[in-house]
Amino acid sequence: MKPRLRFAPSPSGYLHIGGARTALFNWLWAKSQGGVFVLRVEDTDQERSSIESVRAILDAFRWLGMDWDEGPEVGGPYAPYFQSERKAIYREHVERMISGGHAYRCYCTKEELDRQREELKARNPKAQFVYPGTCRNRTDQPDLAYVVRFKSPHEGATEFVDKVFGHITTPNAAQQDFVLVRTDGYPLYNLAATIDDHLMDITLVARARDHIGNTPQQILIYRALGWQPPEFAHLPMMLSPKGDKLSKRHTAVSVQEYRDRGYPPAGVLNYIVRFGWSAGDQEIFGLSELVQKFSWDHVNKSDGKFDDKKFADVAFEHLKRPELTPLEAYAENVRPFLAERGIADPNARTLLAAVPGVRERARTYKDAASDLDFYFREPPELDVKARDKLLDAAGAARLVELASALAGHETWDATALEGAVRTWAEARNLAIKDVAQPARVALTGRSASPPLFEVMVVLGKDRSLARLRRAPALVSS
Ligand code: GLU
Ligand code: ZN
Numbered sequence: 001m002k003p004r005l006r007f008a009p010s011p012s013g014y015l016h017i018g019g020a021r022t023a024l025f026n027w028l029w030a031k032s033q034g035g036v037f038v039l040r041v042e043d044t045d046q047e048r049s050s051i052e053s054v055r056a057i058l059d060a061f062r063w064l065g066m067d068w069d070e071g072p073e074v075g076g077p078y079a080p081y082f083q084s085e086r087k088a089i090y091r092e093h094v095e096r097m098i099s100g101g102h103a104y105r106c107y108c109t110k111e112e113l114d115r116q117r118e119e120l121k122a123r124n125p126k127a128q129f130v131y132p133g134t135c136r137n138r139t140d141q142p143d144l145a146y147v148v149r150f151k152s153p154h155e156g157a158t159e160f161v162d163k164v165f166g167h168i169t170t171p172n173a174a175q176q177d178f179v180l181v182r183t184d185g186y187p188l189y190n191l192a193a194t195i196d197d198h199l200m201d202i203t204l205v206a207r208a209r210d211h212i213g214n215t216p217q218q219i220l221i222y223r224a225l226g227w228q229p230p231e232f233a234h235l236p237m238m239l240s241p242k243g244d245k246l247s248k249r250h251t252a253v254s255v256q257e258y259r260d261r262g263y264p265p266a267g268v269l270n271y272i273v274r275f276g277w278s279a280g281d282q283e284i285f286g287l288s289e290l291v292q293k294f295s296w297d298h299v300n301k302s303d304g305k306f307d308d309k310k311f312a313d314v315a316f317e318h319l320k321r322p323e324l325t326p327l328e329a330y331a332e333n334v335r336p337f338l339a340e341r342g343i344a345d346p347n348a349r350t351l352l353a354a355v356p357g358v359r360e361r362a363r364t365y366k367d368a369a370s371d372l373d374f375y376f377r378e379p380p381e382l383d384v385k386a387r388d389k390l391l392d393a394a395g396a397a398r399l400v401e402l403a404s405a406l407a408g409h410e411t412w413d414a415t416a417l418e419g420a421v422r423t424w425a426e427a428r429n430l431a432i433k434d435v436a437q438p439a440r441v442a443l444t445g446r447s448a449s450p451p452l453f454e455v456m457v458v459l460g461k462d463r464s465l466a467r468l469r470r471a472p473a474l475v476s477s
Helices: 017-032 051-064 087-099 110-123 189-199 209-224 255-261 265-273 287-293 308-320 327-340 348-358 365-376 384-390 393-407 414-427 432-444 452-459 461-469 471-476
Strands: 004-007 036-039 103-106 147-150 157-162 166-171 179-181 204-208 231-235
Touching: 004 017, 004 204, 017 036, 017 051, 017 204, 017 231, 017 255, 017 265, 017 287, 051 255, 051 265, 087 103, 087 147, 087 179, 087 189, 147 209, 157 209, 157 231, 166 209, 179 189, 189 209, 204 209, 209 231, 255 265, 265 287, 265 308, 327 348, 327 365, 348 365, 348 452, 384 432, 393 414, 393 432, 393 461, 393 471, 414 432, 414 452, 432 452, 432 461, 432 471, 452 461, 461 471
Parallel strands: 004 036, 204 231
Antiparallel strands: 103 147, 147 179, 157 166
């Protein structure tokens, strides 16, 4: 059977960067094996779930370039993919577990359980309260609110072989009669996830290791329902730089924030894949290369610490290399950031011509948009400090003369322009930099820009000359 993998987000916010890592491992495995990647929305906690959050998560997936074969919007043979629409399915299975003697209704109220917890605490402050099984053998069915609890076996052990963590054995005696269904009829995570993973024919459940303690309970549920559990792989955690849980206090944790910063999606995937997976010393991977190389043999148990600087470096590396971010993709992706700056419809040819001049330097698409800005604004924004330092009235007057000299120049490429400007400057006993720096201010409004003659080529003859001729106006403004 083809591998069927899933990612099962609870839609109570955005796609967390750690969640994206977990999804990525599932997605890579599905892609590399010709398998199926399922998105299942675990929205049984109605108070915390929202449709906006589902949308945000799907948007993040689309942006990252991780497509899903089944799930929201695309449907599939195992629909519905929202747990909130599967309540009848859970109910039916819970009934089966109750009649088979694997689960029971517990009528203990919260107050009763709280009181028992307090009593235990008074006797032994360190003891962990365990539901004492009060209703385990109850046969009456009073007309009272109840939860459904799993009837955990007291003997034996639950074992599984994790693809990453190896053999794991948990004594069943350590398991209390955990809750399957709440008083309001909503299933809890362990129940719903197990039923769905089985009914959706999931072959391998890969998720972060903070779920590893749930797995024995889930296996007990599989067994109670007479089902064969899937394989499991638990993944190491993405931790904060200090080694605790990664949260907003440390860094941006939503995928969306990295998009807004102007990171390239493949750079994001490249950074997060290293939390648990490696291929020798190689640091930089394109997405298709990841699909080719990913395998469970190279997934390890060590948690990783999040490092903003390293993340930024990986993102930058993707932006620099044309084989990872082809020119056309770069130009497309920088557009939203130009739009943010009020440049909604940059000339496509200018943009393609200009990108190579900035990609070596711009660490994000946002930086790139800032570096490219002067190409698309007439006149370019003027950095007054640069003007005060580099452009005075005499220099501006010379640029007007230079413009006239270049007007007769037919070949408008960088080499020819450089030669022409040099010759012109030498004839006037000027150093090239005494012309180049003022010209840079006139052409770009700045003191730093891509190489001057490249700028002139990208701007084209007419716009270059017009900007040089406007230099005197910059001085008096
Ligand atoms: N909804 C669960 C979560 O977001 C899914 C865990 C799992 O993959 O089983 O943590
Ligand atoms: Zn009870």
